[in-house]
Amino acid sequence: xxxxxxxxxxxxxxxxxxxxxxxxxxxxxxxxxxxxxxxxxxxxxxxxxxxxxxxxxxxxxxxxxxxxxxxxxxxxxxxxxxxxxxxxxxxxxxxxxxxxxxxxxxxxxxxxxxxxxxxxxxxxxxxxxxxxxxxxxxxxxxxxxxxxxxxxxxxxxxxxxxxxxxxxxxxxxxxxxxxxxxxxxxxxxxxxxxxxxxxxxxxxxxxxxxxxxxxxxxxxxxxxxxxxxxxxxxxxxxxxxxxxxxxxxxxxxxxxxxxxxxxxxxxxxx
Numbered sequence: 001x002x003x004x005x006x007x008x009x010x011x012x013x014x015x016x017x018x019x020x021x022x023x024x025x026x027x028x029x030x031x032x033x034x035x036x037x038x039x040x041x042x043x044x045x046x047x048x049x050x051x052x053x054x055x056x057x058x059x060x061x062x063x064x065x066x067x068x069x070x071x072x073x074x075x076x077x078x079x080x081x082x083x084x085x086x087x088x089x090x091x092x093x094x095x096x097x098x099x100x101x102x103x104x105x106x107x108x109x110x111x112x113x114x115x116x117x118x119x120x121x122x123x124x125x126x127x128x129x130x131x132x133x134x135x136x137x138x139x140x141x142x143x144x145x146x147x148x149x150x151x152x153x154x155x156x157x158x159x160x161x162x163x164x165x166x167x168x169x170x171x172x173x174x175x176x177x178x179x180x181x182x183x184x185x186x187x188x189x190x191x192x193x194x195x196x197x198x199x200x201x202x203x204x205x206x207x208x209x210x211x212x213x214x215x216x217x218x219x220x221x222x223x224x225x226x227x228x229x230x231x232x233x234x235x236x237x238x239x240x241x242x243x244x245x246x247x248x249x250x251x252x253x254x255x256x257x258x259x260x261x262x263x264x265x266x267x268x269x270x
Contacts, residue, residue: 019098027221077127121165
């Protein structure tokens with residue numbers, strides 16, 4: 001199978017990674033930099049991005065750029081594209097990693113937080129793909145890695161909006177993969193299970209049973225970029241997550257939802 005070249009060392013290649021200040025995003029940036037890509041790092045915290053950029057430049061000798069944007073703000077994806085254009089860069093690899101969850105009964109959740117979740121997890125992914133995919137198609141090469149989740153294969157009580165957002169990313173990516181399969185652009189959805197990152201604290205889910213089965217971010221990032229290189233539609237790293245995803249084909253969805261509820265139920269104090 002021909003290699004896309006999008007994640008191999010090649011002078012002048014540029015990778016843009018969202019959610020790059022830590023976790024899977026930072027690991028993706030490290031691996032892409034190690035493969036010779038210059039990197040554009042996108043996240044909310046400019047301070048943390050600059051620390052990451054300094055690390056990557058020192059360790060791998062690549063050019064680094066920082067674009068501090070909160071992707072929960074409408075229009076943020078357009079501002080990212082404008083910043084890249086102003087820098088005179090063409091993005092060869094897009095890693096849509098930014099995302100967060102909300103662990104609470106839906107009727108008790110904060111509507112503003114739910115709205116922000118949908119903006120980051122869904123709208124920004126679509127908008128960034130629309131911003132950078134045409135250039136890849138025009139050049140006949142490139143790679144798009146959208147970070148979905150094992151959660152996208154089932155319903156998730158107490159994180160219902162998050163699970164639904166990842167189902168969207170998974171389905172959207174599968175459609176885009178089919179659309180671009182003859183264009184030279186590789187498109188992959190990375191669907192990990194729980195990952196040991198700051199995500200769990202941000203989602204208020206650090207004390208759930210599911211969090212204790214988490215994998216390491218470096219392993220997940222390596223699996224995702226390997227799948228992108230081979231242009232796999234979906235990548236589910238790890239034996240246990242693969243088994244759980246397979247089980248979703250055999251077990252009624254309502255049963256899976258009840259099982260997810262038991263795993264996802266926040267531990268109450270007192």
